[in-house]
Amino acid sequence: MVTDCLRKVPPTLQGLFYGPNGETFGGFFNLLGPSVPPVDPSFSFLPKMPKTHFTLMDSCNGLVLFDLTPPHLGWVVYCFNSTPGYIVCNPATKEWVAVPRSNKDFLFFDEDTMIISTPIVFDPAVSPQFELVQFLLQTGKNTGMDVFHVHTYSSESRAWSQRATECWSHDESINPGMESINGMIHFSVSVRLHSDEYENVIVAVDGRGEKRRVIRWPEGERGLLDFLGQSQGLLHCMGAHYLVPGDYTSMTKLSVWVLEDYDKEQWVQKVTVTCMQLFGEVSCLACPVTIHPDRSLALFFHLENRKLVSYDMDSKEVSALCTLDGWVPMTPYVPYFVESLALAKKR
Numbered sequence: 001m002v003t004d005c006l007r008k009v010p011p012t013l014q015g016l017f018y019g020p021n022g023e024t025f026g027g028f029f030n031l032l033g034p035s036v037p038p039v040d041p042s043f044s045f046l047p048k049m050p051k052t053h054f055t056l057m058d059s060c061n062g063l064v065l066f067d068l069t070p071p072h073l074g075w076v077v078y079c080f081n082s083t084p085g086y087i088v089c090n091p092a093t094k095e096w097v098a099v100p101r102s103n104k105d106f107l108f109f110d111e112d113t114m115i116i117s118t119p120i121v122f123d124p125a126v127s128p129q130f131e132l133v134q135f136l137l138q139t140g141k142n143t144g145m146d147v148f149h150v151h152t153y154s155s156e157s158r159a160w161s162q163r164a165t166e167c168w169s170h171d172e173s174i175n176p177g178m179e180s181i182n183g184m185i186h187f188s189v190s191v192r193l194h195s196d197e198y199e200n201v202i203v204a205v206d207g208r209g210e211k212r213r214v215i216r217w218p219e220g221e222r223g224l225l226d227f228l229g230q231s232q233g234l235l236h237c238m239g240a241h242y243l244v245p246g247d248y249t250s251m252t253k254l255s256v257w258v259l260e261d262y263d264k265e266q267w268v269q270k271v272t273v274t275c276m277q278l279f280g281e282v283s284c285l286a287c288p289v290t291i292h293p294d295r296s297l298a299l300f301f302h303l304e305n306r307k308l309v310s311y312d313m314d315s316k317e318v319s320a321l322c323t324l325d326g327w328v329p330m331t332p333y334v335p336y337f338v339e340s341l342a343l344a345k346k347r
Contacts, residue, residue: 009296062336095343150209227288
């Protein structure tokens with residue numbers, strides 16, 4: 001009965017994991033204050049692996065994904081190594097499970113192949129199981145085409161599958177940053193139109209790695225696509241505008257767009273916020289960190305002075321939150337207090 005009630009209670013953004021000196025965890029900024037149960041930023045409940053480097057890769061609806069890398073081994077070697085490749089855990093319940101690396105028989109890893117990203121997909125309202133979606137790109141030096149591989153892992157089957165393979169020309173490139181929104185992974189792709197002109201599109205794939213949607217993003221009107229996320233069930237994107245094109249230290253403002261009708265691709269501009277409003281500078285080197293899943297609130301980080309601020313997109317109010325003793329990347333965390341059969345281990 002209690003478990004069923006907890007499943008129906010919508011979780012909310014509690015804070016951000018971050019780390020010092022290039023690390024991805026070790027620090028935690030709590031947005032909800034001291035009344036909320038603290039999170040262990042060191043993840044001390046996880047197994048000790050002295051010869052393994054833990055990298056916090058992603059978080060989705062309470063589950064956190066770590067990549068495990070033996071630092072003394074080469075990249076090709078550790079891809080084939082029999083040790084676990086990932087750990088998925090729930091900081092609220094201190095449960096965790098090890099996940100193997102994707103099957104080496106699917107693809108031969110070499111210097112022409114790189115893992116772009118491995119986000120986690122978890123929606124407890126739909127299923128207690130989670131999925132990993134691994135995106136890999138194999139460059140085709142001789143063919144002029146890049147092969148885009150998608151491997152997926154299901155916690156239910158406890159196995160990897162190669163669900164999709166697509167060819168991309170050298171005139172297309174997948175941009176950094178992926179977001180799980182309503183059970184699908186969304187990311188942007190730059191498509192070359194002419195010799196010096198690109199167009200960004202947003203691609204959505206499901207937890208099985210199958211492409212479900214391609215959404216246009218007119219950069220000339222909305223700015224360089226700098227962030228995508230989910231708030232109140234809708235896809236939100238931010239376009240960055242620069243004083244000097246191509247100089248990412250000269251961002252002057254960000255425009256926030258909401259995809260109000262997903263099927264008809266109807267976008268509405270919600271707000272435009274300037275660097276002067278956020279940080280008191282005409283232009284700056286800053287980045288969006290996250291958008292609140294339940295409120296019209298966005299967080300921004302100044303990459304030079306390390307100031308973290310919030311911006312209320314309804315009231316237009318800016319609040320200085322803190323000066324962090326760490327750096328990017330930062331991983332938003334939404335707690336989930338229900339124990340899971342997919343995460344069977346506890347220390």
